[in-house]
Amino acid sequence: MKNGNGRPMIVLAGEQAAPNLLPARYFRPSRVIIAHTAAPKSKRPAENLAICLAQIKPELRLIAGFDPGDALRTMVGLLAEFPGAVVNVTGGTKPMFLAALLAAREKQAHPFYVRTDGARTLVDWYCFDGEGRPVLGETEVIEDTITIDDYLTVYFGTNYQFTGPCTTPGGVFEEAVMAALEPEVSEIKAGWKHESGAVDVDLIVRCGNQIAIVEVKSGNRARTTEGIKQLVVAGGQRFFGTYARRVLVVDRTWPQRSNNRALAEALNITLIELPGYGATGSIEDEERRVLVGEIHRILGTPAAKGSCS
Template identity: 35%
Template sequence: MTLISLIGEQPIPNILPALHLKPSRLVLIYTNRTKKQALNLEKFFNQKSQPDTQIETVLIPIQNGYNLAEIADKLRPLLATYEGVAFNLTGGTKPMALAGYQLAQEKAAPVLYLETEGKRSFLYKYQFPKPFALPNLSAPVELPELICIDDYLNAFLPGYSTVGFSKAEGGRFENAIYDALNEHVDEQRAGIKPKGAGSQIDIDLMVRIKNQVAVIEIKDKHPLDEPKKGIDQLNTIGGREYLGIYTAKILVSSTKLSSDIHALAKERKIEIIELLSFRTSKKISPKDQKQLIEAITGLLTPQE
């Protein structure tokens, strides 16, 4: 199969369908605005390729992602060049999706669309029974676990290093949180430093359950210290331009935070978890452990 994917600013809608379908060829259609994402995806799939699952990547630039005629002129030769073409129309601009749909309809090529809602990812497939007909929708397929934390980071970052828990006093709190979560998440990574960010951005803890990922900022400081810094850090890390809109953001504090901080966190879609027992005993009480586990798993797993 040759999978033609339209590239937007978020890479996950391009990655999950390709990892699930395992095409022999992946064609990435991008504009000047999404060239960085396309190059990163090319690198990602080159790193993921194994001898038995080799994915050839082909990059096709488009000057104007809103010019239907230009987009169609770029896409039409691909249908003549490659056999077994399918279109993933989840990313890109709306005119790119429209042009892709029209060409798929002309050639009766399958169309795919990824929907992520309620911490679940469903792949929809539309099949045209004949050229220019209306498509039939197959039952959506819920995607299984496909990525690890390394995959997630490589999808967004040019590189990173892992240094583990902080060597300062706060490292003990980080370690305690890691231990409390260890049997309740699929994967954890402590002390991630993105390449090129210097000391400005780091990730205290990253956790994953299936294909859902969260970044956790951990604060074990006196309540008079400025907690807004943790919120600003999470807002940057989990922004559209960094680790993307699919990343959950969590601030864990050993102190009681003010109502203003809670309001700011809610506005920025950041979950606050207060584990007050650690501040006095340097241990997380069973009650606080239960609160931590329920909050994290609740954020990263589907709620019936």
């Protein structure tokens, strides 16, 4: 049962925007009210979310970020204004979360929390027992509901562009990786660049609702930490955030005890080694299975696509 279908939805804006976008798309609410603070790290994601949800004409409302009493009054007022609304308590500050939960109890609304479990996006619905204590109720899986551009818009607004595979010699390897993945993922795009010029990413891959940023390195650049450093910057809170997985593809094998491998593991970067390409200039079937298998392992297998065989 989709508890949120067709009802108004109140969300709390914070730095991580994906947990607000996914349920707002999946449950198809009649309207969305985005509660945000005056701080840029709350207001800007709220404005970007409003761009993504423009078809349902979302409303932006100010809320106190660190005064739980004030935030509670705001939330109670919103629930009175929008009867039957469900409340996404995932985002915002901790005082905002507390205020939203208390308001939901007072107004007998339905709060929920968005989390990931491996490659799945889950919604935990909460209810309240006879003594007003929160109780975990139903858990739902959010199916495939967004595109790469949805994800990018909610984090960056319109401040980005795609330029395609790079034109340097390494671009040939990048195109080969893209060609191997394209039939096996929901979506893939090459050459993402932030408007500031501070960050660029070779490939962005989507399987269902899961996103990965991918750096592809060959030749001498595959021997260095260049790709790791780029992924650390691009995957930070200021850019893609914690919901995007980070992947480094190289055309060689790194020694098991190398500093580069240890660094990638410590930073939770998935390393995919394709030494056959370095030797032959092509991705053969065995390495194609390795590449696709690793992407499916971290992002899941798209429902509409078969696994690599």
